[in-house]
Amino acid sequence: MTEQIYDVIVIGSGPAGLAAAIYAKRAKLESLVIEANYVSGGQVITTYEVDNYPGLPGISGMDLGNTLREHAEKMGAVFARERVKELELDGDVKIVRTRKKEYHTKTVILATGAQHRMLGVPGEKELSGMGVSYCATCDGAFFKGKTVAVVGGGDVAVEDAIFLARTCEKVYVIHRRDSLRAAAVLSERLLALPNVEMVWDTVVDSIEGENSVEAVRITNIKTGESRELDVQGVFIAVGITPNSGLAEGKVSMDESGYLIAGEDGVTSVPGLFVAGDVRTKQLRQIITAASDGANCITSVERYLVSLG
Numbered sequence: 001m002t003e004q005i006y007d008v009i010v011i012g013s014g015p016a017g018l019a020a021a022i023y024a025k026r027a028k029l030e031s032l033v034i035e036a037n038y039v040s041g042g043q044v045i046t047t048y049e050v051d052n053y054p055g056l057p058g059i060s061g062m063d064l065g066n067t068l069r070e071h072a073e074k075m076g077a078v079f080a081r082e083r084v085k086e087l088e089l090d091g092d093v094k095i096v097r098t099r100k101k102e103y104h105t106k107t108v109i110l111a112t113g114a115q116h117r118m119l120g121v122p123g124e125k126e127l128s129g130m131g132v133s134y135c136a137t138c139d140g141a142f143f144k145g146k147t148v149a150v151v152g153g154g155d156v157a158v159e160d161a162i163f164l165a166r167t168c169e170k171v172y173v174i175h176r177r178d179s180l181r182a183a184a185v186l187s188e189r190l191l192a193l194p195n196v197e198m199v200w201d202t203v204v205d206s207i208e209g210e211n212s213v214e215a216v217r218i219t220n221i222k223t224g225e226s227r228e229l230d231v232q233g234v235f236i237a238v239g240i241t242p243n244s245g246l247a248e249g250k251v252s253m254d255e256s257g258y259l260i261a262g263e264d265g266v267t268s269v270p271g272l273f274v275a276g277d278v279r280t281k282q283l284r285q286i287i288t289a290a291s292d293g294a295n296c297i298t299s300v301e302r303y304l305v306s307l308g
Helices: 015-026 042-046 061-074 136-143 155-165 184-191 286-307
Strands: 008-011 031-035 079-081 084-088 094-098 102-105 108-110 114-116 147-151 170-174 196-199 202-208 215-220 226-230 233-236 240-242 272-274
Touching: 008 015, 008 094, 008 102, 008 286, 015 031, 015 042, 015 061, 015 286, 031 102, 042 061, 108 286, 136 155, 136 233, 147 155, 155 170, 155 184, 155 233, 170 202, 184 196, 272 286
Parallel strands: 008 031, 008 108, 031 079, 108 272, 147 170, 147 233, 170 196
Antiparallel strands: 084 094, 094 102, 114 240, 202 215, 215 226
């Protein structure tokens, strides 16, 4: 029996991976999508309502994930539910090892995404998507006229707070230090806003609420004083961690662990491409992830032609 060598193996089944799967079948490539989770869609499935994906306003994250998966299946995409353990990227034929099998392919698209760093406090996981959010530009519109809290003190947290202050009645910014880590120009803009209140030297103990966020319990680390803030939303911006471990030591990354690649998805390793939140990019959204998946397939086609 002749060993199968795929044209492309896509690792990950979020919007980037699923878009790549769709475009791979359109390009008549022998392809396989390897996904670790039982449900396709990546981070989007934890979003209660998606309001910024063109043409599908108000669709739930789960429904969008299912729709993308169904589209890929309709095109004939083949899926394997396994966790990839190791990549061998040298040579014209790459090896993708899982717990059970060893796959051979001419190219690999890494679409493993990233995960928001969590606070790890009670109520955070339970109320995720029900007032707890990790993306102000994704979910901020749902909190118009309401009171929210932003947790963090870096550029992303400050940008989120400025964005939310445009439409929210009040924005608390909870930061464990006594000064912001964000760029000075951003900090100045934030501190000048009349509906923003800084909560310095403070950590979040828990997020309270039954079916949605109702309050956040906090403690001042200098005075030891604990209290509750009545809020309807909590936006957590304490960092993002790329799921790039498979490529560690094998491909060029930035200091945060993102794989360095432009919109074409081309990495420093011939035949390895990267799509979605795991690559260096300005905006990490569903629409840019899907775009990455499509771009990667075009790059794959060019690479395969170069192999002859």
